[in-house]
Amino acid sequence: MGILNFANPTRFMKLVQLALPWLVGLCAITFAVGLYMSFFRAPEDYQQGNTVRIMFIHVPAAWLAMMCYSVMALSSLGTLVWKHPLADVSAKCAAPIGAAFTFIALVTGSLWGKPMWGTYWVWDARLTSVLILFIMYLGLMVLWRTMEDPIKAGKAAAILTLVGTLNLPIVKFSVDWWNTLHQPASVVRMDGPTIHPDILIPLLVMAAAFTLLFFTLHLMAMQNEILRRRVRSLRLRAASTARPARPSSTIQPAE
Amino acid sequence: MTGWAIPLFQRELRLAVRVGGGAFVGVLFFLAVVSVIPFGVGPDLHLLARIGPAILWIGALLATLLGLDRLFQADRDDGSLDLILMAGRPLELVVLIKCFAHWVATGLPLVASAPVLAIFLNLEPNAMGAVTLTLLVGTPALTLIGAIGASLTVTLRRGGLLLAVLVIPLAIPVLIFGVSAADAAIHDPVPFLTPFLILCALTLITGVIGPIASAAALRFSSN
Amino acid sequence: MDLGPHSDFIISSYAICFAVVLGLILWVRMDRAKLEATLKELAARGVSRNRSAEQKPEASGQALND
Numbered sequence: 404m405g406i407l408n409f410a411n412p413t414r415f416m417k418l419v420q421l422a423l424p425w426l427v428g429l430c431a432i433t434f435a436v437g438l439y440m441s442f443f444r445a446p447e448d449y450q451q452g453n454t455v456r457i458m459f460i461h462v463p464a465a466w467l468a469m470m471c472y473s474v475m476a477l478s479s480l481g482t483l484v485w486k487h488p489l490a491d492v493s494a495k496c497a498a499p500i501g502a503a504f505t506f507i508a509l510v511t512g513s514l515w516g517k518p519m520w521g522t523y524w525v526w527d528a529r530l531t532s533v534l535i536l537f538i539m540y541l542g543l544m545v546l547w548r549t550m551e552d553p554i555k556a557g558k559a560a561a562i563l564t565l566v567g568t569l570n571l572p573i574v575k576f577s578v579d580w581w582n583t584l585h586q587p588a589s590v591v592r593m594d595g596p597t598i599h600p601d602i603l604i605p606l607l608v609m610a611a612a613f614t615l616l617f618f619t620l621h622l623m624a625m626q627n628e629i630l631r632r633r634v635r636s637l638r639l640r641a642a643s644t645a646r647p648a649r650p651s652s653t654i655q656p657a658e
Numbered sequence: 659m660t661g662w663a664i665p666l667f668q669r670e671l672r673l674a675v676r677v678g679g680g681a682f683v684g685v686l687f688f689l690a691v692v693s694v695i696p697f698g699v700g701p702d703l704h705l706l707a708r709i710g711p712a713i714l715w716i717g718a719l720l721a722t723l724l725g726l727d728r729l730f731q732a733d734r735d736d737g738s739l740d741l742i743l744m745a746g747r748p749l750e751l752v753v754l755i756k757c758f759a760h761w762v763a764t765g766l767p768l769v770a771s772a773p774v775l776a777i778f779l780n781l782e783p784n785a786m787g788a789v790t791l792t793l794l795v796g797t798p799a800l801t802l803i804g805a806i807g808a809s810l811t812v813t814l815r816r817g818g819l820l821l822a823v824l825v826i827p828l829a830i831p832v833l834i835f836g837v838s839a840a841d842a843a844i845h846d847p848v849p850f851l852t853p854f855l856i857l858c859a860l861t862l863i864t865g866v867i868g869p870i871a872s873a874a875a876l877r878f879s880s881n
Numbered sequence: 882m883d884l885g886p887h888s889d890f891i892i893s894s895y896a897i898c899f900a901v902v903l904g905l906i907l908w909v910r911m912d913r914a915k916l917e918a919t920l921k922e923l924a925a926r927g928v929s930r931n932r933s934a935e936q937k938p939e940a941s942g943q944a945l946n947d
Contacts, residue, residue, distance in 0.1 A: 453885040518887040526701030
């Protein structure tokens with residue numbers, strides 16, 4: 404099975420090293436196309452004017468924030484249920500990237516909200532649940548760094564991640580359940596998207612670009628984490644086999 | 659005197675930053691407290707703007723309290739506290755330097771994050787600036803008062819909650835004048851400087867009383 | 882191109898996004914460079930995962946060992 408090929412860290416490193424240049428190139432191209440379309444092809448919104456262009460980073464960042472957490476949740480299942488050796492590495496590395504995307508979503512949403520709706524922040528359901536998601540990401544990052552042993556930290560973080568998965572459907576459906584300030588769902592809906600293709604296409608291209616960026620960074624970070632654990636075990640081994648210090652003078656027998 | 663003071667300061671700073679989270683956890687807790695308040699109080703932005711300075715001050719106080727048991731506990735656990743006590747340096751100055759390093763590592767990040775959290779509470783820019791300034795002047799006082807509680811509870815295994823209970827009554831004046839100064843900047847009748855200067859005075863007073871009381875408590879606990 | 886009256890918000894949104902993404906890329910790359918340097922230094926010191934490579938010739942003064 405494909406996943407088992409990735410269970411061996413050395414093999415994983417090699418496979419990732421082969422795939423990386425392609426991922427980086429594809430990501431750069433998709434971003435170039437997406438940004439061009441966002442600025443030069445997408446029309447102005449009849450209500451919001453040019454500020455709708457903020458949507459082309461705000462929405463993909465928010466989607467990625469949730470996708471990142473799903474990746475962490477799946478990895479946590481991998482750690483606890485299937486005991487896949489690289490699952491906790493995947494979970495640990497997804498956390499900072501997910502936190503960064505959530506941060507981008509919150510800040511760009513705030514900067515979009517000020518000119519359009521007159522306020523940087525409001526405690527409506529969507530914004531609040533995304534803020535909670537951000538706090539959970541940061542909490543997981545802290546948990547990873549406070550526990551010395553990466554394996555134990557992985558198990559603890561996995562449990563916390565799975566419990567927190569409850570927040571994801573709240574984030575997604577909050578705009579439908581509580582009708583406050585944030586716009587209701589217009590892309591991923593039962594009846595299909597309600598956005599005009601001229602705006603939908605650049606949006607999807609930017610979303611693809613962000614997704615490729617996430618996978619590239621995630622795989623690179625996983626490589627780093629594997630190296631970090633190698634360093635740690637080498638240091639532990641060096642410490643355990645170190646010879647005790649020799650005295651500078653020879654021992655004189657008692658007279 | 660500076661011969662030993664600066665290395666001690668650097669040691670404290672390095673330990674505070676490296677060990678288990680440090681500033682990051684304090685700021686994260688601050689963020690969590692500020693996020694939880696609207697759940698209890700309701701999302702009315704006008705109400706939040708009115709009580710915003712108080713929320714930020716209480717959040718900073720709680721975040722400082724939680725970080726305080728790292729002031730002496732780790733040193734006591736590995737024996738360095740005994741070494742410091744036996745080293746013959748003036749214990750009051752040692753405590754002062756430890757408090758300063760602790761404030762730089764945990765209090766200062768709280769002050770830096772206050773403007774960002776003020777956005778969540780819908781504070782006006784001048785209120786944001788006033789709260790940040792009062793926090794900048796007042797959080798050292800919180801650390802110094804906290805040092806008293808930390809040294810009283812250093813011998814206890816689960817001293818954390820007791821530490822908070824001991825410190826809160828002593829910290830109330832700082833809280834009162836901090837919030838009062840921040841509010842004075844928003845509403846005109848009371849000039850900002852009156853409560854602000856009293857806050858500065860409180861910090862200076864705790865700068866003297868804190869180390870003296872803390873050093874005395876450490877000496878008692880070591881005997 | 883004219884971005885309208887709210888151009889500051891649009892530009893700062895994209896700028897912040899760019900800065901965060903750049904920060905992530907730099908973090909990953911610098912972390913990698915540091916880790917590879919550490920691994921190289923450990924290898925130079927003779928620390929390796931092979932058990933056989935750790936048998937070093939014994940110097941004099943064995944009294945304190947074992």
